[in-house]
Amino acid sequence: MAFxxxxxxxxxxxxxxxxxxxxxxxDISSSHADGEVSERDIHHHRDIxxxxxxxxxxxxxxxxxxxGRPTVTCLVADGDNYVPGLARLAESMSAIYVTGSTSxxxx
Ligand SMILES: Cc1cc2nc3c(=O)[nH]c(=O)nc-3n(C[C@H](O)[C@H](O)[C@H](O)COP(=O)(O)O)c2cc1C
Numbered sequence: 458m459a460f461x462x463x464x465x466x467x468x469x470x471x472x473x474x475x476x477x478x479x480x481x482x483x484d485i486s487s488s489h490a491d492g493e494v495s496e497r498d499i500h501h502h503r504d505i506x507x508x509x510x511x512x513x514x515x516x517x518x519x520x521x522x523x524x525g526r527p528t529v530t531c532l533v534a535d536g537d538n539y540v541p542g543l544a545r546l547a548e549s550m551s552a553i554y555v556t557g558s559t560s561x562x563x564x
Pocket of ligand 1: 481482483484485515516517518
């Protein structure tokens with residue numbers, strides 16, 4: 458087998474990933490106009506998790522609306538009011554890491 462460890466678990470800090478398949482961050486620009494998590498965000502990421510991907514990195518997420526947003530409808534996480542939606546997004550997957558971005562793609 459070319460990648461003998463691909464389907465074996467991996468310890469990442471306190472999290473055990475079920476395999477080493479990673480979904481790179483891809484902003485699908487489908488959040489609400491104010492940056493709130495949308496149902497489309499939930500369905501998109503949940504479906505990737507259901508496919509068996511071990512680790513999903515969510516795309517561009519602005520930590521400060523005042524300094525910019527890489528796409529008009531990317532996620533926003535610059536206030537406590539966004540926490541419930543982001544928590545719901547996290548719960549819809551098995552693992553999550555949110556990339557922060559102010560003016561472009563960044564981690
Ligand atoms: C449609 C699209 C959206 C992307 N959105 C993000 C993003 O939000 N954040 C980020 O860090 N990278 C983003 N990227 C970059 C990808 O995560 C990845 O680094 C890039 O596609 C190169 O992958 P590769 O090294 O496997 O060829 C995006 C790429 C594409 C094609």
